[in-house]
Amino acid sequence: xxxxxxxxxxxxxxxxxAVAFAACSSDDDSTDGDGNIKPDVNVNDPxxxxxxxxMKGPSISEGATRIGGSYIYIGNDYNFDGGYFISLxxxxxxxxxxxxxxxxxxxxxSVRCDNGYVAYSNGEFYRIFVEKEIVGTTGGIIGxxxxxxxxxxxxxxxxxxxxxxxxxxxxxxxxxxxxxxKEFVVFTAKSSEDWCQIIPTSTYNYSFLANGIQIIAQPxxxxxxxxxTITLTTAYGKKKEIKVTRGGVDPYLTLNETSVTLDAKxxxxxxxxxxxxxxxxxxxxxxxxxxxxxxxxxxxxAIHASAARIKFVGNKPAKAVKAAGSTxxxxxxxxxxxxxxxxxxxxxVTLKSKDGKKSVTLNIVQKGIKFIPSQTKVCFDKNYSxxxxxxxxxxxxxxxxxxxxCTLTKNGNNLTIRATPYSxxxxxxxxxxxxxGLSTKIEVDQSKYALGEEYNxxxxxxxxxxxxxxxxxxxxxxxxxxxxxxxxATGAIYEHDGRLNMAIIKKISGWKDLxxxxxxxxxxxxxxxxxxxxxxxxEIYAIRIGYDLNGNHWSSTEYRENNAYYYGNNSSIDYxxxxxxxxAVHRF
Numbered sequence: 001x002x003x004x005x006x007x008x009x010x011x012x013x014x015x016x017x018a019v020a021f022a023a024c025s026s027d028d029d030s031t032d033g034d035g036n037i038k039p040d041v042n043v044n045d046p047x048x049x050x051x052x053x054x055m056k057g058p059s060i061s062e063g064a065t066r067i068g069g070s071y072i073y074i075g076n077d078y079n080f081d082g083g084y085f086i087s088l089x090x091x092x093x094x095x096x097x098x099x100x101x102x103x104x105x106x107x108x109x110s111v112r113c114d115n116g117y118v119a120y121s122n123g124e125f126y127r128i129f130v131e132k133e134i135v136g137t138t139g140g141i142i143g144x145x146x147x148x149x150x151x152x153x154x155x156x157x158x159x160x161x162x163x164x165x166x167x168x169x170x171x172x173x174x175x176x177x178x179x180x181x182k183e184f185v186v187f188t189a190k191s192s193e194d195w196c197q198i199i200p201t202s203t204y205n206y207s208f209l210a211n212g213i214q215i216i217a218q219p220x221x222x223x224x225x226x227x228x229t230i231t232l233t234t235a236y237g238k239k240k241e242i243k244v245t246r247g248g249v250d251p252y253l254t255l256n257e258t259s260v261t262l263d264a265k266x267x268x269x270x271x272x273x274x275x276x277x278x279x280x281x282x283x284x285x286x287x288x289x290x291x292x293x294x295x296x297x298x299x300x301x302a303i304h305a306s307a308a309r310i311k312f313v314g315n316k317p318a319k320a321v322k323a324a325g326s327t328x329x330x331x332x333x334x335x336x337x338x339x340x341x342x343x344x345x346x347x348x349v350t351l352k353s354k355d356g357k358k359s360v361t362l363n364i365v366q367k368g369i370k371f372i373p374s375q376t377k378v379c380f381d382k383n384y385s386x387x388x389x390x391x392x393x394x395x396x397x398x399x400x401x402x403x404x405x406c407t408l409t410k411n412g413n414n415l416t417i418r419a420t421p422y423s424x425x426x427x428x429x430x431x432x433x434x435x436x437g438l439s440t441k442i443e444v445d446q447s448k449y450a451l452g453e454e455y456n457x458x459x460x461x462x463x464x465x466x467x468x469x470x471x472x473x474x475x476x477x478x479x480x481x482x483x484x485x486x487x488x489a490t491g492a493i494y495e496h497d498g499r500l501n502m503a504i505i506k507k508i509s510g511w512k513d514l515x516x517x518x519x520x521x522x523x524x525x526x527x528x529x530x531x532x533x534x535x536x537x538x539e540i541y542a543i544r545i546g547y548d549l550n551g552n553h554w555s556s557t558e559y560r561e562n563n564a565y566y567y568g569n570n571s572s573i574d575y576x577x578x579x580x581x582x583x584a585v586h587r588f
Contacts, residue, residue, distance in 0.1 A: 034183070035155065036099045039088070039116070043095030046127075048149050053134060055143040067128070067148050070121035074144060078111050080128075083121030084206060085109040091116035094129040094147045100154035100184045102204050111144055118152065120208050125152040125186065153235035157185050161232075162303050163329050164256050165243040165272030172217035172246060176201060176307035179211050186235040189213050195220075196228035196244050199314045207312035214313050217246050225252040227274075245274040251358055253277055253351060255332065259363035262292075264370060266338045270297070271362060273330040273351075281354050288347020288364050292336040299329040334364065340394060342368040342438060369395055371440050373415075379469045380446040382422040388414050389442075397438070403431035406444050419446050427457065427588075447472065451546050459529040460586050465547040466539075473535075473543060474586045476524065481516035483554050483576035489561040498536040498585070501556035517554045521584035535585045537565040543585070552580040 030041045037043055056074040057064030060082065064073035071082035086104045088097055097116040109117065117128040127149050134143040160180035168175075178201070179185070187210070189198045195218040200210035213230070220226060230242040243256050256272035275282070279296055286294045310318045332349065339345060345366050352359040372392040380387075391397065391413045399408050399415055409416040415433075422429060426448065433442040449455060449464045455474045465475035484490075490508065492501035505511050505518045512519040517534055524532035534556035535543065543549065544567065552568030559565055563573040566580050574580075 034099075037096050039091040039096050041096065042092055045094050045147065046149050049094055049147050050149065051145070051147050053143060053145050055134070056141075065143065067119075067121075067126060067146075068150055070119070070124065070126060070150070072119055072121050072126065072128075074111055075108075078141070079108040080111055080117065080119065081108050083107075083119050083126075084208070085117055085119045087112070088116040088118065090114050091129065094127060094149060097127040097129065097152075098155065100125060100152070100186070100209075102184050102209055105206055105209075113144070120206075124150050125154065126150040127152040151186075151235070154184060154186050156236045156238075157181065157183060157234070158238055159185055159187060159232050159234060159240045161240055161242065162306060163272060163299055163331065164241065164270070165245065165274045165331075166215055166329070167245045167247070167274045167276065168217040169247045169276055170220040172219040174217075175215045176310055176313075177213050177215065177242065177303070178203060178306040178310065181211065184209055184211065188233050190231050190233070191228055191244075192231070193226070193228035193244075195226070195246065196230065198230060201310045201314075201318070202312040203306075203309040204311065207315045210312075212307075212310065215242075215244060217244065220246050220248055223248040223250060225250060227254075243272055243274060247276040251275075251277050251353065253282075253353060253358040253360050255351070255360050255362055257362065259365065260334065262334070262336045262364065262366040264339045264367045267336050269334045269336075270331045271334070273332050275330065275358075277353050277358065279330065283352050283354060285350045285352075286347065288345070288349070291339070291345065292334055292347060292364060292366070294349045295333055297331050297333045299331055303329050332362065336364075336366055338369075338394075339366050340369055342371065342395070344368050369393060371395060371397070371435070371438055373440065373442055375469060376441070377443045377445065377469060378417055379467065379472070380419045380444070381450040381467050382446065382448050383450055384419065384421050385446075386416060386418040388416045390414055395438075398436040399433055400436070401431050401433050401444070403429070403444075405429070405446075406431035406433070408433065417442075417444060419444065422446050422448055424448055455588065457588065459527060460531070460588070462584075462586065465583075465585070466543045467546070468542060471539070471542065472588050473539070474588055475543065475547075476532075476584050476586075478520040478524065478582050478584045480579050481520055481554075481582050482579050483517050483564045483566075484515045485577060486514050487561050487576070490558055492556060492558045495536050495538045495557050495565075498533050498539055498556040501536060501558070502533040505556075517580075517582045518556065520582045524584055524586075532584045532586050534582065537567070539585065540567045543583075549583070553583055554580045 031037055054065040054074050056076055058076055060066045060073050066073045073082050075081045084105050084107055086101050087109050100118055111130055113130050113132055115130050119126040129147045131145040133141045136142040162180055166175055191198050197216040199214040201212040201214050202210050225248050226246045228244040232240045253275045260269055284294055347364045349362040374390040378387050401408055405420045407418045428445055428447045431444040451464055451467055453464050455462050455464050462474035462476040466473035490504055492504045494500040505515050521532050521534045537555035537557040540555050552566050555565045557565045559573040562575055564576050565573050
């Protein structure tokens with residue numbers, strides 16, 4: 001039975017590894033088109049995860065277990081109760097619950113094993129994963145083992161504001177801002193001045209799904225213009241500001257920013273304009289008009305149309321309040337053409353009242369074009385080699401090499417780099433590729449070694465088993481051993497750098513006896529020699545691309561307390577106490 005379970009585990013985890021390594025070759029196969037973590041992808045539990053055995057009952061006061069400081073419990077009808085809930089269906093674990101939906105909420109939802117949920121109770125969001133049923137001694141389900149984490153922040157997104165400034169006259173008033181985000185973002189709002197008050201609003205069916213704010217400006221009792229700043233902060237600490245201006249009897253004209261920096265590509269940027277001067281009484285002058293247009297835009301109608309969708313202001317239904325105010329929203333809109341030069345360009349936009357009494361300036365800087373090679377270091381072995389890289393740019397460019405053994409061929413935005421055979425005695429030779437008129441460089445590094453050759457430098461002896469643009473390895477078979485003799489989660493989980501795993505293991509008291517595979521590798525570090533270690537699982541995969549690894553080999557990457565990754569004919573995970581081959585590696 002144990003062998004059958006072990007075989008199934010190997011097959012299953014091999015399939016998972018296949019998925020994981022496939023993901024490395026695409027942009028992000030672990031998420032769907034909206035950036036949400038796919039339900040069938042293995043994800044670690046988030047920080048702050050709590051495991052809880054929840055006993056069902058008629059209420060919290062009558063024996064039911066509640067989650068944290070919430071009112072959430074499991075009723076005798078096997079439903080989550082005491083808040084608002086939405087089920088995301090079957091998922092791998094708590095980490096797969098990655099976003100807060102805006103539709104489908106209910107005040108009760110059925111409890112099902114292997115399902116993920118988002119809940120709201122007592123002012124906080126929770127994410128919940130139901131692991132398994134708890135069966136009583138006489139049979140029957142008496143509860144469920146769950147994992148939860150709170151406060152659940154949802155997705156890490158920027159708030160998208162339709163306007164960054166609001167202007168009131170001296171009478172003050174009320175205005176509503178609805179965010180442009182299509183997905184829900186947890187946020188808080190704070191005003192810098194007492195006369196400017198804020199109430200969260202929602203266009204959804206529940207008030208706790210706030211996606212906007214109502215701004216209330218009290219009437220002014222002073223002649224001068226007054227200003228307040230509303231700071232909106234997401235649960236992840238990302239901030240946006242809205243400038244609120246309340247007029248006195250004097251005319252005013254200000255911009256939210258005094259300078260802006262634009263991308264090199266064709267782009268558009270809005271800068272909030274605060275004024276009680278009529279639009280027709282303002283003029284624009286622009287020294288950057290040849291490449292950047294500047295114009296006034298009245299956003300009032302569009303913003304009020306969004307505000308008309310508000311269903312809740314605070315906890316009060318919007319039908320009991322005025323959904324849209326009477327404030328005018330002006331913005332200065334900049335439309336810049338692409339800059340096809342490496343150097344930045346600058347300009348100044350000046351706004352003036354026609355009577356000349358008020359003016360404000362905006363400095364504009366546009367970045368130069370980007371020139372990005374697909375890689376800035378290319379490595380070859382001692383044999384004749386070539387590699388083609390891509391240059392991401394719209395510039396017409398020229399490349400040159402400072403070494404005759406390194407030659408170049410340009411084909412559109414592709415650059416083919418060729419190296420002649422190397423028969424020198426030094427460890428490697430270096431060439432530098434330069435681009436006319438640009439500061440970007442590419443380093444070409446050719447080694448005196450080739451795969452399979454014997455290496456002997458500075459006391460390090462072994463066989464060259466890996467050579468690529470990222471790393472070069474000397475390898476040495478050091479025997480057969482167990483990964484460990486104890487069942488402990490060590491934290492040696494790094495998949496790309498076994499040196500990190502090695503450092504973790506060597507901090508454990510008595511590690512040489514407890515972790516034999518690591519000890520075999522470290523035994524090569526004698527005298528002045530250092531740097532031998534047990535490779536991580538992805539390092540082993542890099543090695544096997546050009547080198548034949550016969551048999552099963554341990555990696556230094558831990559899977560969990562009982563298991564670690566190994567490479568073999570059916571690369572997978574296995575019990576740490578099993579004995580596999582150990583190949584020590586050393587970078588050069």
